[in-house]
Amino acid sequence: MRLPALPLSLFAVAALGQTPSFERSVQPVINQSCVGCHNDRSAAGGLNIVPFQNPATLASNRDDWERIIQKIRTGEMPPKGMPRPTTAQTEALLTYVTAEFARADKLVKPDPGRVTARRLNRNEYTNTIRDLLAVEFRADRDFPTDDSGHGFDNIGDVLTISPILMEKYLNAAERIAARAIGADPLPKPVEKLYHNRDKAIRRIDRSTIEASHRVDFEGEYTIRFGLPGERSADAPPVKLGLWMDGKLLHTITAETKPSKLVYFNPYSEEEMRLLLPEGDHVFRAGFIDDPFVKDLSDKDAYNNKKNKWLDSILFIGPFPAKTERPSRKKLLTCDPNSGDACIESILANLARRAYRRPVAKDEVAKLTRFVGLARQEGLSTEQGLQLAIQAVLVSPHFLFRVERDSDPVTPRPVTDLELASRLSYFLWSSMPDEELLRLAETSKLRPALNAQIQRMLADPKASALAENFAGQWLEIRNLDSVKPDPGKFPAWNPELRDAMKAETRLFFEAMLTENRPMAEFLDARFTFLNETLAKHYGIDGVTGPAFRRVELATPQRGGILSHASVLTVSSYPTRTSPVIRGKYILQNILGAPPPAPPPDVPALDEEKMATAGSLRQQMEKHRTNPTCASCHNRMDVLGFGLENYDGIGTWRTKDGKFDLDTSGTMPNGKSFQDPAQMRTVLQAELPDFARCVTEKMLTYALGRGLERYDRRTVETITKAIAPANYPFQALVKEIVHSLPFQMRRGETPREKSSSQVATR
Numbered sequence: 001m002r003l004p005a006l007p008l009s010l011f012a013v014a015a016l017g018q019t020p021s022f023e024r025s026v027q028p029v030i031n032q033s034c035v036g037c038h039n040d041r042s043a044a045g046g047l048n049i050v051p052f053q054n055p056a057t058l059a060s061n062r063d064d065w066e067r068i069i070q071k072i073r074t075g076e077m078p079p080k081g082m083p084r085p086t087t088a089q090t091e092a093l094l095t096y097v098t099a100e101f102a103r104a105d106k107l108v109k110p111d112p113g114r115v116t117a118r119r120l121n122r123n124e125y126t127n128t129i130r131d132l133l134a135v136e137f138r139a140d141r142d143f144p145t146d147d148s149g150h151g152f153d154n155i156g157d158v159l160t161i162s163p164i165l166m167e168k169y170l171n172a173a174e175r176i177a178a179r180a181i182g183a184d185p186l187p188k189p190v191e192k193l194y195h196n197r198d199k200a201i202r203r204i205d206r207s208t209i210e211a212s213h214r215v216d217f218e219g220e221y222t223i224r225f226g227l228p229g230e231r232s233a234d235a236p237p238v239k240l241g242l243w244m245d246g247k248l249l250h251t252i253t254a255e256t257k258p259s260k261l262v263y264f265n266p267y268s269e270e271e272m273r274l275l276l277p278e279g280d281h282v283f284r285a286g287f288i289d290d291p292f293v294k295d296l297s298d299k300d301a302y303n304n305k306k307n308k309w310l311d312s313i314l315f316i317g318p319f320p321a322k323t324e325r326p327s328r329k330k331l332l333t334c335d336p337n338s339g340d341a342c343i344e345s346i347l348a349n350l351a352r353r354a355y356r357r358p359v360a361k362d363e364v365a366k367l368t369r370f371v372g373l374a375r376q377e378g379l380s381t382e383q384g385l386q387l388a389i390q391a392v393l394v395s396p397h398f399l400f401r402v403e404r405d406s407d408p409v410t411p412r413p414v415t416d417l418e419l420a421s422r423l424s425y426f427l428w429s430s431m432p433d434e435e436l437l438r439l440a441e442t443s444k445l446r447p448a449l450n451a452q453i454q455r456m457l458a459d460p461k462a463s464a465l466a467e468n469f470a471g472q473w474l475e476i477r478n479l480d481s482v483k484p485d486p487g488k489f490p491a492w493n494p495e496l497r498d499a500m501k502a503e504t505r506l507f508f509e510a511m512l513t514e515n516r517p518m519a520e521f522l523d524a525r526f527t528f529l530n531e532t533l534a535k536h537y538g539i540d541g542v543t544g545p546a547f548r549r550v551e552l553a554t555p556q557r558g559g560i561l562s563h564a565s566v567l568t569v570s571s572y573p574t575r576t577s578p579v580i581r582g583k584y585i586l587q588n589i590l591g592a593p594p595p596a597p598p599p600d601v602p603a604l605d606e607e608k609m610a611t612a613g614s615l616r617q618q619m620e621k622h623r624t625n626p627t628c629a630s631c632h633n634r635m636d637v638l639g640f641g642l643e644n645y646d647g648i649g650t651w652r653t654k655d656g657k658f659d660l661d662t663s664g665t666m667p668n669g670k671s672f673q674d675p676a677q678m679r680t681v682l683q684a685e686l687p688d689f690a691r692c693v694t695e696k697m698l699t700y701a702l703g704r705g706l707e708r709y710d711r712r713t714v715e716t717i718t719k720a721i722a723p724a725n726y727p728f729q730a731l732v733k734e735i736v737h738s739l740p741f742q743m744r745r746g747e748t749p750r751e752k753s754s755s756q757v758a759t760r
Helices: 011-015 027-033 062-074 087-107 122-133 163-181 291-295 326-331 340-355 361-376 381-393 416-427 434-441 446-458 460-473 476-480 494-513 519-523 531-537 564-569 578-589 615-624 626-640 675-683 686-702 708-721 728-737 749-759
Strands: 190-195 202-205 208-215 219-228 238-244 247-254 267-276 279-288 312-319 526-529 548-551
Touching: 027 087, 062 087, 087 708, 122 163, 122 326, 122 340, 122 460, 163 326, 163 381, 190 208, 202 279, 208 312, 238 267, 247 267, 340 361, 340 381, 340 434, 361 381, 416 434, 416 446, 416 460, 416 686, 416 728, 434 446, 446 460, 446 494, 446 728, 460 476, 460 494, 460 686, 476 494, 476 564, 494 526, 494 531, 494 564, 494 728, 519 675, 519 686, 526 531, 531 564, 564 578, 578 626, 578 686, 686 708, 686 728, 708 728
Parallel strands: none
Antiparallel strands: 190 312, 202 208, 208 279, 219 267, 219 312, 238 247, 238 279, 526 548
């Protein structure tokens, strides 16, 4: 835990006529209000405060003291029934301890820390392959799940390579290289049909179908769509779209009028010819902005005489591509059959970008040998280039981001090239582009740093920050694994889940790209909706699958805590959980995670949930226990404030047959009646929220957990962005300019010993 900055002064102490000291400012409050529960016998909350009667413990037990101070500052401690200190006593204690902490932090020698050599995680690998070779490769579908540490999956210490992953790298390198160059001959075309009669398609709605299909070889494919039925003679044509993995690939116009030639059998086909990448994909076909079906009954929607709809998708291929692949354009800057000089140029440029640094002549020479070996085996020059690309993709220089320590002790600024990689993998989860790499190579990056940050945040690749940082900080990635009970929540389906994820991602992107203040994260008056999510929220006027910005007209929604994504991942499959939601707010919004619960806490009786009273009434029981109340007095209040939202975020006014009570009073005395008022209460704790976001984003940016010596950095950043109301882009810039982002040091003896033990 940590101690947020406090707007206090020593006036409170002076008003008591005392010189600030541990004996005068701290001990009386501890003895009067804390020792009764936190002693040798009971140690409520796992804390025995009796040994903390010595001022030296402010340094030796800093983490425990920060926990104590936070509980006192928020009003959680002392609990009801215990003697409470006066306001002047509380301010005197907080002021003294805060000043002592600040004094101690100033004496700490600046330490940028160090990050171990970091392997590219699955998202970084996917994006780097895309930007390096113009090849779409889904590492999340081929590689094992990355381990996480400190809440994120880009932490260097946990990104190891197992034998299985190494085998996956070798297989992926061969496939990616073949797709990039396309020198290997394609097999004969085959057909694969997905039809409604075989239950091989999923019907999303009246105008949309979906099928999962594996493309075994990258190439061009003819895709045909079966369209039974017909509409009236004056019915207009429709726009037919094909999506792959959620991305719209192509559209055509499809006729819907009766056909004189096949009137006795109204079935028609439309087709597209597209270049498809190898891999497992989800294809979706549907009519775009088709108002015709909205006035049809369910019975008429599939009546051959009244409607035309989709019932099948047929894939035929592969065929050789008629147009040059984007990957070949990116790689083959000259004709590789023109001579060795061209081959060296192609591979030197590839290695420079893949290794994210200039490459030596001997490195290029080793790669060109693969082309010579291929020729000796009777393969073509382009097939030899494929072998060289494979070698690049399994090189440690590609798979790892290595920063070498020139001095094992003295901290040093990271080089411009290292800074370029730190910056690009922070903001883009990918390799530096040509502009960033060129600035780094000429030692001009640091003077242009702010301009580069601005440019990179404006680039579409910055969506990776929303996908990877916000997705893990807000736990939205968990939506892929949650399984709400279909009996309790029949509205849950993949389309609603995807819409939930999209809303939060687009909201975070807007907060970042528009440089909006962090307070709006807690209670923004806008969000992003499509028709699916708008109906889920009960908001009218939003039609179609496309997302658009929507101004919120009612207090039911506002800010991230009213997003269905957050409300779903913080619920059980069968019901809401005020405890989980309250813990979510404490941990991810206020940065004050509660300790683990005792092992003997009894579970709620689920069978009595609908008959014995509301969820709130049943859960009030465990708060009568003083040990439980120490955490739940704040946590449960916040969770109950969100009870108007069910387990998948739908607004409600009853818990079963019982009326909901969403009111609450925080330990500091502030109260609210509904979620909107609770959001207002939380905005008063904006400094805590800003510090929480700063700590989490700094952890993500550095790829390591924060240590005690990082406290000063966190404090400096939050103070710097506070005057402008904590704008998001300012936070990013302050992190990039911070000591730990700009510098590194070698291993200390203790760290070296720990790393040696870990690798045995």
